Amino acid sequence: MSIISKDISKAIELLNNDELVAIPTETVYGLAGNIFSENAVKSIFKTKKRPSFNPLIVHIASKNRLSNIVSYIPIKAQLLADAFWPGPITLVLPKKEIIPDLITSGKPTVAVRVPNHPITLQLLNQLEFPLAAPSANPFSNISPTKPEHVENYFKHDIKMVLDGGPCKRGIESTIIGFEKDEPIIYRLGSTPIEEIERVIGKISIKNKEEISPKAPGMLERHYAPKTKTILTDDLTKSIKFHSDKRIGLLIFNDILNDDNIQFKVVLSEGSNLYEAASKLYDALHQLDEQELDIIIAEKLPNYGLGKSINDRLSRATKC
DSSP, X not given: OOEEEOOHHHHHHHHHTTXXXXXXXXXXXXXXXXXXXXXXXXXXXXXXXXXXXXXXXXXXXXXXXXXXXXXXXXXXXXXXXXXXXSSSEEXXXXXXXXXXXXXXXXXXXXXXXOOOOHHHXXXXXXXXXXXEOOBSSSTTBOOOOSHHHHHHHHTTTOSEEEOOOSOSSOSOOEEEEXXXXXXXXXXXXXXXXXXXXXXXXXXXXXXXXXXXXXXXTOSSXXXXXXXXXXXXXXXXXXXXXXXXXXXXXXXXXXXXXXXXXXXXXXXXTTXXXXXXXXXXXXXXXXXXXXXXXXXXXXXXXSSTHHHHHHHHHHHHTOO
């Protein structure tokens, strides 16, 4: 049975003994283990029911430790690390031989980031090894942004959730790889494209890969509620079409009243995309608990973090 606790010393003890601990980050909670422990890494894949072809992200305490993990850092990768770390940017770079193939799904590159959460940074600075930490949810399910979400998923599978409160950013990090030293977004995330381009110039997107993904979050179906979910830019039409069902509504900023709606969550009454992102997964968790027939999600403005939110909702609605 897992416990929710702020005891960092207990988390260190468990991680040193090859156990898994759910850890907070600014994006989502991660299911963490020692990257150099084969037992711990295998346990991550087994606990999440995650396919072995889907690589993990390595979390380090500071950008100064990046050279311990990777063998080559392109100039634009260093610019991104300097600008955004600690923070929700993950870089996919050539790995050093010490990084186990199990972490990278046999690929020559490793995904790495410095999380921006004081508790997890304190934890990482007291450990002698980096942590692999994919989102602390069963594979393809809604990501967890509160310790209670993790406990609901894994209370019989892990011993501890390190309590860092609700995640402030709310969706996963933006993942950037490099092909011929040029940056490419493999996963849209908590750092908007516009902010990235202000640092390194124009960047392309290649964020879907079903067979052998270069990074997490590239599969077509992901982040999905158990309840059937659809994404629409015409709420009135969708509600009318499904009027014979118990409907849950996920909307951006509008107070829409309709007798057919059983449960409704507004992401940001003030139309703030950062607030909407921080509430997204918790809203989906709430909707998924209401015994609805269908969740109708409103497409957000397709710029800034709206692109990332729409990406998550699009993957959540794939059957």
